[in-house]
Amino acid sequence: MQVTEVRIYPQKEKRVKAYASITLDNEFVVHNIRVVEFKDGARIFMPSRKTNEGRHRDIAHPIKNELRNQIEEKVINAYNEKTGEKLQLIKKK
Numbered sequence: 574m575q576v577t578e579v580r581i582y583p584q585k586e587k588r589v590k591a592y593a594s595i596t597l598d599n600e601f602v603v604h605n606i607r608v609v610e611f612k613d614g615a616r617i618f619m620p621s622r623k624t625n626e627g628r629h630r631d632i633a634h635p636i637k638n639e640l641r642n643q644i645e646e647k648v649i650n651a652y653n654e655k656t657g658e659k660l661q662l663i664k665k666k
Contacts, residue, residue, distance in 0.1 A: 574598055576643055579651040581608075590615065590660065593648045603633050606644075608652050614663040617648050 578596035593606040605620040621629040635641040649662045 574640055576647045579647050581648075581651050581655045583652075583656055590658075591652050591656075593617070593651070595644060595648065606648060608648060608660070610660060611663065615649060615652075615660040616663050617645050 574597050576595050576597060577599045580594045582592045582594075584591055588609050588611075589607055590610050591608040592604075593608060594602060594604045595606060596602050603620065607618040609616055609618060619631045619634045621631045624630055635644060645662055649660055653659055
């Protein structure tokens with residue numbers, strides 16, 4: 574599965590730098606991916622809903638790390654290209 578399109582919607586919020594939509598294999602779209610900035614870089618968060626217990630649970634997410642890494646890199650690169658910023662991706666340990 575490949576990310577074939579990324580659309581970035583910059584925000585003027587303190588930590589949420591943008592929302593993104595991605596298209597996979599020109600056939601499936603995922604909206605509301607958040608680009609969030611931290612002190613040491615940025616991370617992306619898949620769309621989620623708040624549970625009755627107050628926790629957030631992803632609605633859609635990649636199963637394999639290869640696809641997650643591809644999504645993260647393409648979204649951050651698209652953000653940097655669109656805004657002229659140089660956010661660095663924080664890699665999960």
